[in-house]
Amino acid sequence: MVGTDIGIDLGTASILVYVKGKGVVLKEPSVVAIDRSTRKILKYGEDARLMIGRTPGNVVATRPLRQGVISDYDTTEKMIKHFIQKAVGKRCFRKPRVAVCVPSAITEVERRAVEEATSEAGAREVRIIAEPIAAAIGAGIDISKPCGNMIVDIGGGTADIAVISLGESVVSTSIKIAGDNFDEAIVRYMRKKHNLLIGERTAENIKVKIGTCYPLAEPETMEVRGRNLVTGLPRTVTVSSEETEEALREATLNIVEAVHTVLEKTPPELAADVADRGIVLTGGGALLRGLEELIEDRTGIHTMTADDPMTCVAIGTGQYVELLGEKF
Incomplete structure (x- = not known):
């Protein structure tokens, strides 16, 4: 492989990598597990996500991107480098050209941080594209x-x-x-209504399985396990889709x-x-x-x-690279 054009959807929750001619080749959570004492990164992506809320004291599973912008520069740079290498392989002789997607309201300083982190991660050239433009291209809109x-x-x-x-x-x-706020709203609701403390992974599970923001024809329920805030002991409660509508309303x-x-x-x-x-x-x-x-x-x-809403932005970013072609 002589050189590659890559599109990256650098999301708060997930990173998707689009490689020219191959499509979306990588989709991983934007999570890293770090050893606090040595600052060494132990795991990336899905392996690190599984550790959230389950790590010993010296290990922390964290997201280096918050609300669409970089909150931990060094970790983001290492994470981008890891995922670029995973997507194109280490035998790429020439550094890739990379288009990165960012929220439309990003400041100039935040934009520059994304450019620099991507360059440091091994990109030959970096182009920044606004998220709605990439999403529209990826959704198949002319x-x-x-x-x-x-x-x-x-x-x-x-x-x-x-x-x-x-x-x-x-x-x-x-x-x-956005999605993270939906999870936080469910955590708050469970604490307030059921005196039950749940983690963000459990909240996400509730959102995916029975979450709704509009009344369903047939209400659904699921059992949720967490810690009772009164007794301090594990407890199971039944939650309905109507409750998620209430939790997510705001x-x-x-x-x-x-x-x-x-x-x-x-x-x-x-x-x-x-x-x-x-x-x-x-x-x-x-x-x-x-x-x-x-x-x-x-x-x-x-x-x-859109047909595949999760990958729209990554596909659009990658196609934007292809559209630029020689102009990149």
């Missing part, structure tokens, strides 16, 4: 036309909402409410409010296009049940989820 397309990309740390026309965001916003309505704000600022011709073409949801957070119905109910605009 963004080059003079036509309004609305994208709502809900990741782990941020929700990016944008109306795109002629390959650029015309109106956009980025709010720091966070999901904040996302709907952001969609509403972007629509209010959208020029009338583009707003008419959006009303005609609908709203497209991408990102892992878009998999939360009832989100399509909730947005459609509050805006009156047909809302649909």
Whole structure:
């Protein structure tokens, strides 16, 4: 392999790597396990995620990215390097060209930190692309036309909402409410309503299995184990999908409010296009049940989820590299 073009979706919850000609070759949680005494990284990705909440005192499983931006520079650099090597192999003779996806509201300082971390991790050239643009390309939308397309990309740390026309965001916003906030809302609800302390992995499990933000035709239930805050002993309670709707109400309505704000600022011709073409949801957070119905109910605009919302941004970032071709 002489040289490779790579697209990276550098997410708060997951990292996805797209390699030109191969598609998405790697999808791992953005988690690293570190030995506190030596600062040595012990595990990356899924291996490290399994350690969350289960490590001894000297080992900590942590996420070096918070709400779409780098919170631990050195660890992020090592993590990107590890995943690039895992994706392209160590026998790559020439450093790859890399396009990295970031939230649309990122500051210049945060943007530079991503560029530098990716360069230090072994990239020959680095291009930064805004998340909604990558999500739209990955969802199969032709963004080059003079036509309004609305994208709502809900990741782990941020929700990016944008109306795109002629390959650029015309109106956009980025709010720091997304998948992680859904998990935190469930943890808070369980503590308040059931006096039960649960970890973030359990909260994520509840969200995936019975989580909803719109009433289901048939309510669902599941058993949840945690620590009773009164007795301090392990306890099991039964939780219903209706309770998750209550727990997630505030966070999901904040996302709907952001969609509403972007629509209010959208020029009338583009707003008419959006009303005609609908709203497209991408990102892992878009998999939360009832989100399509909730947005459609509050805006009156047909809302649909992309075919594979989890990989849209990574595919779009990779295709952006291919579109640039020789111009990169």
